[in-house]
Structures are given as C-alpha cells and as structure tokens.
Amino acid sequence: MDESTSIDLAVSTVIFALRPHESGTSDNAELAIPLVRRTREPYAARWSLPGGAAEPAEALADTAARKLVETTGLRPAYLEQLYAFGDPDRSPTGRVVSIVYWALVRPDLAATAIDDDNVRWFPADELPELAFDHNLIVRYALWRLRTKMEYSRIAHALLGDTFTLADLRRVHEIVLERRLDPANFRRQIEASGVLVDTGLTVPGGRHRPPRLYRYDSSVQLADNGPL
C-alpha cells in the first residue's frame, strides 16, 4: 500500500482519578488527568493523551491498558471504549484513526508519584492546549463520565475498597460539579441496593463514627462493550 494512502491506527486513553487539590487542604479532592509530553513532531513538547500505535496481534483494550501502564505506571480499575476519532485532518502528518478508551484509577494508585518529567497530572478542567484533537476528546470523555455516573455504578472505581457514604457523595459532587443533598443521596444509594455494609466504622474515637461500605462484588469492574 502506498504510504500516502494508508491509514494509521492508534489507541489512546483518557484516565480520570481523584487527587488532592494542589492549593487546598487534604479534604479537597479534584478530578485529574495524567498527560504525556510529546518528544517528537508533530506537536513536539505539547501535552497529549497516553497511547500509541495499535498492535496487529493485540486486542484494542489490551493495547490501551498496556500503554497506560507503560507510560504512566497506572492500572485502571475501569476501562471502556469511548469513541473512534477519525477526522481526516486531525493529524498534520497523515491520516490517523484513534480508538480512544477512558479509564478510572483508584486514589491510592493515583497518589503514587510518577517518576518521569514528561508525565504529569492536570486538573480535568484546567488543561493546556493539547496535541491533535485531544482537548475535544477529553471534553467528550468528561461528558461520558458524568452521564455514566448518573445512571451507572462506576463511582467505586474512583474510591478505595471501603468508603463512607460521605466519601461516595463527594465523588459524585466532584465529578458532577454540583452539591447533592446528603439525605436524598443516602436514600437513592440505599434504594439502589449496590452497597454492602461492612459492619465496620471509620477508626478513631468519635461518638458516632461513620459506617464503612463496599460495593457489591457482583459489580462489573471492566466494561469491554459488547465483547
């Protein structure tokens, strides 16, 4: 096939995690995205989504997860295909179709320092101008995350194994960018039947320590679509 008429196939991933707000107290978490600084043209020195070329013998989701570990050291708690971005003009050096995934990473993993000057966490709502159409891709991934959080059970992938109802509500508030009434939230979550009371409470000497919950283990942690 002639080089000028070929289509390259890439796989990229938008990764979300909750991280402490840089300027705030430890109580203040924000939605953050790890980006990789490009070292080659096109868009050398611009920040971009982790990813790389699709591999002929590897499933697309496996390529996404592998590239994610290789570039950022992060293993996703949730991984789902987002969209195939294929605008003919999205790369200045030839046609590249990107199969984009989105992933959620737990806070303990996201808190580990990344030992690479070319990889850095950014607040999801304060991104620089990224390479290619990656700003557009992140906006779409944010929309998908918010939509999915309202009707699905994915918030757990941004939390540890056990959490309080207040922790869970805070995840929803940060992602959805609005306050939620604590009593309403508790009613809705309890009615959904997805939480298991661990019987434990938050350690410490408080008078009425908050209960610790976990998600029902029948919850699917990875959604690979129809496959």
Next chain:
Amino acid sequence: MDESTSIDLAVSTVIFALRPHESGTSDNAELAIPLVRRTREPYAARWSLPGGAAEPAEALADTAARKLVETTGLRPAYLEQLYAFGDPDRSPTGRVVSIVYWALVRPDLAATAIDDDNVRWFPADELPELAFDHNLIVRYALWRLRTKMEYSRIAHALLGDTFTLADLRRVHEIVLERRLDPANFRRQIEASGVLVDTGLTVPGGRHRPPRLYRYDSSVQLADNGPL
C-alpha cells in the same frame, strides 16, 4: 510495513427500518435489516453487513453513509457510531478493525425494492449465520437501539414526516418488543414536549380521525458523537 503485521481498517453499518411483516397483514410491521451477500472469500456466499475499507481522505461517518448508498441505495435518517470491533481473531485472513455505525431508515425508502440479488432485507430477530462477528455486532446494535429509544428521541427516524400517536407507539412496541399502555404512552410523549400538533388529521371519513403530529424540528437527525 510488512503485510503480515498490518491492520486493515473497515467501516460497516447496521441499518434498521420498519417493514411490512412478510406473512402478515399490512398492519403488521417488523424491524428489518438489509444484508449483503459476500461474493468473495473469506465467508463467500454468507450474508454480511454493508461496508468496506476506510478511505484515507474521507471521514468515517461519510464512508459509512456512502457505502450504505452504494450497496443498498438507502440514505439514513439517523447515523451514529456504534463501536470499534477489533478482536484479533475476528477475520480469518488477517487483522481487520471495523468501525461500526448504526443507522435508521424511513419506511418509504425501506419499502423501495432493492434491485440486486445479493442484497436482501431480513427480520432483525431471524438472521442467518453471518460473516465474521456480524451476528454479535447486530445484537449489540439492537441493544443500543432499544436503550436509546427509551431515553432519546430517535423513533421519528423510523417514521414519515407526520404520524399519529398510535403510529409512534407502535414503533416503540416493535423495537422494545412489548406492549405499551396507550394512555401512559400519550401522557409521557406529551410531557416530553418533542411533538408538534400539525393541526391535521388522518384523511378519511372517520367520526374522530386521529391527529397527525410531527417532531419538533430542533431535533437533531444525525448524531456524529462529539464532532
């Protein structure tokens, strides 16, 4: 690039339309899908989804719509990306990643005879064994159509410009495969505010002829995702 390590990129489309039930009266419509008989290996003589190779200079959705017209003569009233199917083993002759779209076609267009022995409509729930993973793809597209019809305003793309509430309810009943209470359906549709009363009624001498509605023109007919 070595032939054995390349990845081919294809675009295919699952097309849905309402067609008269072959064995029934004109009152009985069913959800149908046009398929194309393959004339080459692999899977020669098997039925398959319309599609073809991605074109370097053409947007993916444009390739999907063009292939659809070229093979079936059908122009979609609605077209949306479904999923990128990329299992390494889905084609016996090398790696092929298929960007799959799904489309809805209006009944007047779907009623036009297709002048090609290798193109034929099949009832969506009575498909033969198709080429590649196309049975899996159709099942996923059916799931997406049903999910989308419950929270979105796409039923109009399976109807003509004007329709009665009974027509609209029947589309939902056929796609969702269950009876809907006429009074509840009317209440929900009226509350959604998406219908415009044309002021017209179904022609004929009936005592109380049903009213004709159309969708609000602000409804988006094509959803190309984030682009």
